[in-house]
Amino acid sequence: MSIDLSTTLGPAWFPTPIFTASGCASSGRELAQFFPLKNIGAVVTKSIMVKARPGRPTPRMAETPSGMLNSIGLQGPGIDSFIANDIPWLVEQGARIIVSIAGETVDEYATLARRLRSVPGISALEVNISCPNVENRGMVFACDPVSSRAVIDGVRRIIGGDLPIIAKLSPDVTDIVAIAREVVNAGADGVALINTLLGMVINTETMRPHLGGKTGGLSGPAIRPVAVRAIYQVHQAFPKVPILGMGGVRSGRDAFEMILAGASGVSVGTATFGNPRATLDVQEELEVILTEKGFTTLRSAVGFAHRQDRQDRQDSPEMSGE
Amino acid sequence: MSIDLSTTLGPAWFPTPIFTASGCASSGRELAQFFPLKNIGAVVTKSIMVKARPGRPTPRMAETPSGMLNSIGLQGPGIDSFIANDIPWLVEQGARIIVSIAGETVDEYATLARRLRSVPGISALEVNISCPNVENRGMVFACDPVSSRAVIDGVRRIIGGDLPIIAKLSPDVTDIVAIAREVVNAGADGVALINTLLGMVINTETMRPHLGGKTGGLSGPAIRPVAVRAIYQVHQAFPKVPILGMGGVRSGRDAFEMILAGASGVSVGTATFGNPRATLDVQEELEVILTEKGFTTLRSAVGFAHRQDRQDRQDSPEMSGE
């Protein structure tokens, strides 16, 4: 099969569009027992913070219909240990690396960018702005256009033009297109859609919220229609902005759906928990589907669902449910 | 079993807390083939508009993992036919009736309220504000605090204190507590949580959005964690405001979960499509569970998950996912 699967997110090039999702592959090491990391498009690492963090109390997960809630609380070793131990190991494996960063203040994001900008072997930064902003009433950065903009702006200034910046947005907003507009204007090279939806499960035995952290993030196939909608809306509004799609992708068909909606790359998250090889399986299935559909390049499939749309614009996609 | 299942939504009393969900029971007639409508708490009718409406093009539905998308477009006979044909029939059945109304302008809601206020046999109005507001850039009323307030305010003025008003909110907002605050301040007696989430499925055969209306509303068990979270948040902020909970309820356990989170009543929607008797089954199962848990009244279970919370307020439930 001579199909060209390569893709770009801003200036970064990847041999295939299928990546791991942040927080669902740790720093890659554990997955390497199941397939060579260099065979997929890229490893997106667990969001790293400036300091080491123990995370939230357990239980940290609850299974839900076709999905799950997690409330890890960004447990991690901190940026210094990450740069010293994890990056070199991934480089050694020949993997493409996208580092996800997270902070509680605008400055923390800038600090992370400063620490990372001269580290060799990184293809892009994913800026996870779905964390509570301690400076602004604890409101999640990605839920507020001004805070979203401030984070990306700060990171962009530090990074300069060197590394592509992908802003990861939350679906828990009234108007995701408006948030995408802000981060793109602030200099993001692309957007990652979507992070988890805020959810809760109550344990009917104990009659208390099941998770130690009470609320958690909903992921998995259950949320795929929300992710596809978000990708479609943002691609429609900004056809030139590359999108890294994610949310419930479990098969090549699902990745293809996101690509048709407008994604240039697709991350596989929760599916890895059910199938350690999921990322590679998705990639192989996608290749077969693209070939069957007669595409010779991945690029030509990106946003394909919009093409025929241009003809019948009268029925607006900005409609609601019932 | 002598458990007291009765509940109230503002001044309205219901023998049980289990209702149908608007749009998932039509106007009741078709379900009456499967169980007597008077045996459940109430029938919530399909949102009715001023004029007859043909709705959106087909396909109008897509099954999704543990859920479905619908894009009906509020097909219906219009308020006159509804009042002439559907209400009297429901009254004859001995059913409690909650009429759901929907409009494209603030005035349309007021018109509906005016037509309904003197119709006998109605227990409450559910005001579905999840429709696009044609006067405000097509933005869904429930996505904007000002529009939400205007609708409820208009309806309240017409209705006076006679009929309880329940404002039905959309989960597709950054801050559902803020919207709830507006509608309560405008005079809503309670809130219904949640309407569907905006979603999309792309048909990978045709490579086009599957639904005739492109986007649709996501419902079913997939969204239950989002609904429980919304109910929990709003009950925490306004413990005295009655909540009609819904979103993916399929069993007595699920209804109990929503009641623990703070719902005084629970609507069963999509589950009816898989099981025509779902509403009654949920009610019967709930009664067993409440009894097993040692509750003698439904009321004492409402919001129970918050009680122990009051002690450990330090970990705020307004947290995000990862």
Place this chain on the structure above:
Amino acid sequence: MSTINRYAQQISAQVLSNKRVGQYHQILISVGDVVKYCRPGNFIAIAVGGDNSSMVLRRAFALSRVSDRGEFGGTLELIVAPHGSGSRWLCSQGEGALLDVVTPLGVAFGIPTEPVTALLIGGGYGSAPLFGLAEVLKSRGCHVDMILGASSSSKIYAPLEGKRSVNSLKIYTEDSSSGIPGRVTDSLEEIISEGAIDVIYSCGPMAMLSAISTIAQSCEVVHQCAVEESMACGIGVCMTCVLPVRQDDGSIAMKRSCIDGPVMDGANVAWEVVGKIQETKE
């Protein structure tokens, strides 16, 4: 409407046999007394995927043959094409499996009170309800001709027993793998006039039903067709399965194919706007 689905029951039905026939599965299930109310044209809605299924909606299948005699009491036969995940699950259920079903649903074929000459046209698994219908028509003294079509021979469902209940049977395949090459509508006008057909009953893909309707109208023959729209509830409460149907006053109303159908008068369906209509005057 208040009589529709009046006899519908939700029951547990056991699979008595599951045989592969060409590209289809012929599945026989035991349903007990409810069989008394089952008529050709009615359908059954089956829950798929088992207890922990991610599929929340039932799947609809036409009743192929209805029997209330025999060692198992009331039985229904279904012809199922393994198409997507739900129907594939159903086709994988072996003897003894229990199915959660709701039946009989929807409007059945109208049976003429006088003996008439009837033409039954089926496409693919659309032939399923026609054999049961043929038996009923024959028992009323009707003359019954049948035409079946499909893309290929393995997609023609025409059981031996079934053939016995019709006066004539013509088969069309698009790839010429059996019968006459071409489509069921190719010589339909001649067949109607030569056979002096009074009424056409049809079931199959929407495009076929639409083409038959055009011909039936030009020949002024009554045409009862069983339509197939995707259905979320199957019982009339969700409004997903609608079709544009012309009303007496000329306006077009969106009718539910589950409860105002699946059998509809072909002349009333506004075929040209199926799936397109957005605005009509009601």
Place this chain on the structure above:
Amino acid sequence: MSTINRYAQQISAQVLSNKRVGQYHQILISVGDVVKYCRPGNFIAIAVGGDNSSMVLRRAFALSRVSDRGEFGGTLELIVAPHGSGSRWLCSQGEGALLDVVTPLGVAFGIPTEPVTALLIGGGYGSAPLFGLAEVLKSRGCHVDMILGASSSSKIYAPLEGKRSVNSLKIYTEDSSSGIPGRVTDSLEEIISEGAIDVIYSCGPMAMLSAISTIAQSCEVVHQCAVEESMACGIGVCMTCVLPVRQDDGSIAMKRSCIDGPVMDGANVAWEVVGKIQETKE
């Protein structure tokens, strides 16, 4: 860490038998060559609910007994309590069913290089990995005593063959339905000192492991316990299964029980803050 899960494979395993034993199911599955790498204390992660399952996560089960001989080649025995929807589904799988499994996972029990006196303590289905462990210890010349406890007799899993591989077996039930009334920890100190125990191996509910740890520490006996935290991935990538573990410098780190466990040194687990910890100095 880079050697953990090194031999783990995702394979299709056939159910060879599924027997009810008390409140449990004893399930024997065929896994082929991977059995060579399976050790007592390792676990297996099984996909549940079939093709269209709404359950997206695997379920973890301890390997009860591992055999690489016999007519079926490599086999694993699991002891499964039908608890929730996933384990009930597993218990309903009959002979011939195919399971999607990943194994061997996690850290196995450490086996002493010298012959020692070992005490194995199991609670409920926690006895599962202990019988396999007992065989290995015996083959290394160890003396093996075993204590099993449960709320009631039907929750004691102690197969006949298993009993042969230990030197002594005591059973405790809380409702006095068999063995000694009470809990496994009731006379643990005496048993340790009288039996001159060198090492304790345990598996069961967290509260039991915690209580054993306290006693083991006061008696200065090594305690290897197999913990059970709810796991989303089972392979170390999700961070849901963490436990607070004391580090050499006195700080507490949140360790993954799937990959840094399930077998852990009981003395290092910070039992008092399990499920509570929010802040630690790392």
